[in-house]
Amino acid sequence: MKLVVLPGDGIGPETMAVTVEVLKAVSEKFSLGLSLDHDVAGHESLKKYGATVTPELLAKVQAADGMMLGPMSTYEFKDESRGEINPSKFFRKSLDLFANIRPARTYTGLPVRLGEFDLVVVRENTEGFYADRNMESGGSEMLVTPDVVVSLRRITRLCCERIARSAFELAMTRKKHVTIVHKANVLRIADGMFIDICHQVGREFPEVTIDDFIVDAMMAHVVRAPARFDVIVTTNMFGDILSDLTAELSGSLGLGGSINAGAQHAMGQAAHGSAPDIAGQNIANPFSLILSAGMLMSWFGQRKALPAFVRAHAVMEQVLADCIAAHECTRDVGGKLGTRETGVAFLKRLDQYPA
Secondary structure, eight states, rough: OOEEEESSTTHHHHHHHHHHHHHHHHHHTTTOOOOEEEEOOOOOHHHHHHHSSSSHHHHHHHHHHEEEEOOOOOOGGOGGTTTTHHHHHHHHHHOOOOOOEEEEEETTTTSSSSOOOOEEEEEEOBBTGGGSSSSSSSSEEEEEEEEEEEOBBOHHHHHHHHHHHHHHHHHTTTSSSEEEEEOOTTSHHHHHHHHHHHHHHHHOOOEEEEEEEEEHHHHHHHHHOOOOEEEEEEOOOHHHHHHHHHHHHOOGGOOOOOEEEOOSSSSESSSSSOOGGHHHHHHHHHHHHHHHHHHHHHHHHHHHHHHHHHHHHHHHHHHHHHHHHHHOOOOOGGOOOOHHHHHEEEHHHTTTOOO
């Protein structure tokens, strides 16, 4: 498996350095034959090449089997004409990574605020309220007058169908329960279509229980009883907000692993941002990026029918849980270790597991 590795901005280089060491150890233990091709995007690329991402980098990623993207300072990139392109958006759009998969679960060793739970948010990734993903040319926010802005939201049958299928296929490997989250009481046409298409796809999976919630009510239900949910499928912006909430309920946004997956490509990416205020202090939690790397291994293993990659992901998740239970982790999740030291502890525990 050939991976392109982009460390990112802020805490990205620190957390990616730990993740790379984990990937090397996992590759050796499970004979995965990982090949890591290191490159740059974001601020480092802007300095070197005059753009946060380049056509050459895209071609390299397209030729690889997957990529790991470190946290990026996306809010600072505002003018694409000056090369300030949001790398995360760029790769999601250029590679058609339509499914953002974000698990959230509780861990032994962390305070359980709302009882134990294990759920996954399946978020549509390529349209919705995101102004940079709606139009062929330009954005979908329009300044009508100095005091009036109109923002458009695009919802298409194709994107609804494929994100729904991703959710139901995932549910078949879990507790066979899909929850559709929407705002159809207000967005009657768009979210009405989204609900209808989810139910149409769901009829192909008769073993799966289906329910649905309006998004604001869903927030209340999740913070009251997250254990009642398994796979949650929703549109782009709702999924972005909801997955941050569920990650935080698990103990920390630093435990929010995620992949962005399409038909041919996938990208592992921590759910959190670049946190420039703590960059370089050796206190950032590397677990989100490690979890994302594990998910990328599993995606590749399932797609290529290579069980060693799926096994590697399972062991990585168990080692991470063991580290949290033993408080061998950063302070945000109950430990006292730095970023690098957390990586060392992870590798020591990984070494104890059979291949």
